[in-house]
Amino acid sequence: MTAPHRWLTDTSDPLPQLIADHPKFAGREELIAFSQTAALIHWPTIETYTGKVSIILRRVGREDETEWRNHLALLQQLLKQSGKNIDFLALNDDAATALSDEMGQTVTAMPALPREFRGDRALTLSRINGPLQLVRDHSDALPARQYNLARLRRLAVMETDGTDADLADVVQFANGVPEGERPHPKKAPVIFVIVPNGFGLGHVTRMLAVARHLKARCGARVIFWSFSRGVGIISQFGFEAVSRQTARHIGAEADAWRKWETEEFAAVLRELKPDLVVQDSAALEDFVVDALARPDVGAARLALIRRGMWQKHILGTNLLASENLADMVVEPGDLAAPADRGITRGRATKTTAFAGIEVSAPVTLTQPAELLDRKRARKALRLGRGRYCLISLGGDAFSDWGHLVRHLIDAAEKARVQLVWARSPLAAPNPDIDGNPKIMTRSFYPLAPYLAAFDGVVSSAGYNSFHELMQLYDGPVLFAPRQHSALDDQAARARFAASQGWAMHAEAAQNDDRSISSFMNDVRASKKAASRPQWRDGAAEISDALAGLIKAGNSPL
Template identity: 30%
Template sequence: MSDAANGTGMPAVLSKDQFTYDILFVADARFDGGSSTAMAVEIKAAARAGLRLALMLVKGPLLRAPFPVHPELSAAMRGGLIDRVDPESEINAQLTLIHHPTIMENRPTSKINVSSKRAVLVLHHPVYDNAGKKQYDLNRVLRNIHDAFNLEIEIAPVSSVVRKSLPNDILRRKVIIAEDWVNLIEIDEWPRRSDRPISTPAIIGRHSRPDKLKWPDTLKVAKLVYPEDKLRFRVRILGAGDYLREHYGEIPPEWELLTFNFKGVSNFLQSLDFYVYFHSSTWSEAYGRTILEALTTGLVVILPPNFEEVFGDAAVYCDPENVVPLIDQYVDDPEGYREQSERARSYARTVCSADNYATRLERLGLELRSTKSETKPATISVPPPLPTKNVLFVSSNGIGIGHITQQLAISKFLPEDIRPTFATMSYAVNIVAEAGYLVHFIPHHKHMDANPDDWNRVIAEELFDLISHLRPSVFAYDATAVFGGVSSALKHFPNLFSIWVRRPMWREFHRPFLQAANIFDAIIEPGELAAEFDNGPTSEVRDFVYRVPPVLQIEPSERIARERARDILDLPNDLTVVALQLGSGVNFDLSSVRSAVLEALLKRNDTFVLDIVSPLANDEQNELDNHDRYRRVSLFPSFKFSRAFDAAVCVAGYNTFHEQILGMIPTLFIPNEAEEMDVQLTRIKWAELTGKALLLRRDFDLHRTHEIIGQLLDKRRQETMVQSCKSIRWRNGAKDIAQYIEDHSRILRTDWDITKLVY
């Protein structure tokens, strides 16, 4: 079968007047394991061969947590190696490669328009595990692919293990590619372990994604293969986590537990003497990407006997009770160790080198760019632009402007073909319009004295109309409270990808809102510098959210230079300028704090106070308005001008707190301790105890205001705070969220069964 047939039995015909890709990859790029890493290698190898590549992102049913796109695949898209395609667009391809069968267990929830000469399903997982349990329905997968792509599919198992799991009816009816679609690896990216002698104690290691099936069934067996004898062995584990303690109940204290790091695997392997990998008796490893990485590094790799049919003499094999004697054998035989190391490296070079990919593609009938005849019809060299997609940002009112500010920060990093529209309950709606975005105002029921049930019905109708009109691909909600009207509206649009951006530091008062998690497809938690001190309700469910670094609208490096900022704000250069930023004060009266702080600051003849009022505050006359060392201004975003300030006195809302700390501004924080607020006191306590800021509480410290202001303006104390803040390593989480939105605005969904949709 040289060309896969389409549904009519005739070869697929590609339009000559449209851009045609050589290979279209179809995959759930969120997989954090070997299938994504293997595909990234294929993409790099195909790009080197001059092929035109495209990637259709799929959200399959296997991953329930909100994983982002695998970093290597994300880098390939953003680095220009492969084009992102939109599932709604018409796509031509010579060859379509569908990676991993589970992504097509359900039918796509929207129609796709792919014309392809040939399609191959790469089976990264066996149909049955070691216990004989069916892992997926391959016939259903093939039927769904056929109906979606209008093509008969060829099957490419990644190993003999997967090939042997194929049901007889599949073997009789389908085209099975003769060679195994083994994982490939960039040899040069995995330097060989140095020829140093085996360490004393010998260093045993392993790495895998966090999954208890990747481990022996019992702790007793685990201790056999990863021994506790610290005089003879040192055990290093990359990819440890709470799951391991839950699996075994206890962890030997001698084990060195390391969290997984995509960029640190090679260095980790370089540090080992032996790579030992044993898994659950029920798990059937399709190939073993992590094993290939260890072999390429030239380690002596010890595996259970069932792996021998995959890796042959590249590894050594034994039962758990013989692992230690086998290690002892190689410790006593350095020459034997070197010979086994060379066999491992040779296997990687000859069987799994990425340089083999071009030959694999040629055997599939794909002509490489360098071999194509120049007499063939010319094709359009530039792919068509992606269609514009809409994102609807919805936020609650709050008592400040934090939710809107966070959404504006995210919007700043969206590409031009992702168009944001806002719907907010905040009376600071004007700042969105001034930023140049379309915005719809939804007044909160408290401001209207409306019945909450009636209000929620109206909200549901308004959001329904907005979604119906805009047809957004992503719905991004930023709030702590999830209103009934929001969930009611979303139920009418099951294919709309919905995100809840939910900040941490909740009070127990907010716990009921956790029940709203199942309304959304993904929950994203912006980082909190004081996360170690957060013991609120959200801390219990962090394994089910996508956590990103702290989010800022203005990055510290984007601020206006000190001299220029002082000129713009007309601030004196010969005085110490202190910014006062105490928020709207709507739900927590800080008037006594304001008076005490102003008195302490203005009592000093060398101090000037810039009182930055909230966009939500009433513009009332102030008895200090005529004071020559005091000025009241409305300034948004105030952080942009913050290099002009020598110090600050601020409330500790999420945005302001992280701006002050990351901006390295000596700050006295005052917590808003209203019940409906986040736990501001906790984050300030962290800052105080780590020397990054000072704390003043309204009901506890007011009598010490002059003393604490003195500490704030002490030059030595300021320098200590600045240096402590400077030690923080940070990147803007707004970029991560924007990237997540971009990826999921162009994603083919198969994560829910559309055949069960009830209209």
């Protein structure tokens, strides 16, 4: 943990996190030493400081009693020699009395923090094995350095194992004292959304859907910390964004990059003190967790949005460990969930360190009211009369699906259907496609509002495309799932849709073009799908849950 400049502290001490949360101390210009030991280590700084100095004296903690007494005696001696005027503080009345007796001078109890948590959830802190840990009944203890006590005190009442007087004082201070019902401040919440650099725009799209609701329903100021190059799209949707590059983007060593990302994310947190940080990815990034554990960054809640349908070869529990760091884990619902073979399947029945894992309805950025009718959609895309089939396979999919595209071109020609290639807004023009007279190219985002322009769609089976097509489109769909190891199990999703009669499914190794001809005939006939699932607003459900997390505690979906 890095503390503000005028705070003299030991990096493993959780107290600065609480002092930063204290209305009477946060932002004060005085020099504060957070313990007698920190004061001794930094004594030259204290001695030369010309402004006000306070030292928070602590009762016996991890050290033995003799060492504790020696430190206090040495501090007294230094004070006597320097004649420096210093305020001595303690964490509560009992500690103040005990330390006054020991020091032979006045030690004042610090004003208590107001209580922030009013439920019955309890967390036990312990230093019995050395470093501070969160003790759990049925699982291993968690290292407390990953958490900010200012955040934990909003999640639960804290307890200790009673072996450490100083820790008991810290915990009592963290819990605070009940005050009268305080009016909830009427300020709009500030929310940071972390979006990783995915293969396409999946993370950005899902979080834009949630962010729109957060802005509309609770006036939130939503800021994207984006590693995606789709940052311009975020801006066009009316959200602030900070454009970042990953270690891989600039060829940096992961550790050096992480240090910078932690430092700079913490610097922005320090300025904006957000109410919530939410990340859409498989696991929380280390830099997010580390920055949030800094003592002066506020007490933002932390949520993880993690879609399911992981590929079945991804095993082990390491990637799931960040469940324990989040206050809330939400899985955006997947219509193909019965076919989920990944390790996140069934996690919704588990409980993390603090919160259950919730599953929402499927999330789509586009809502039914935003769909353009056929005439407007075709006009916007500069498409004339005739039959059109959209091909949306993702950025560099031409090389993966070259044979499929060739089959499609032949079948489309026979069925007198015009193919329209959807080029990702992030992709460079592709000479293989742009130079092909049999394919038109259009680049637009998002695709869903324009779907009525098309008599059929060939698409990859990524989360967003899949749910837009299955809930917001009624024409024939042929799924051509991508099978990159870093992506979700698109093949399972596509197979499931085929088994339900919602769509057709093309295999990567498929040489049989009869199913493609059959699909293209359906496109020619403008055939409508028999029945597909009704649209549900998963983005609104997630947004409500996040808003509830900011306000009070966990708000189940």
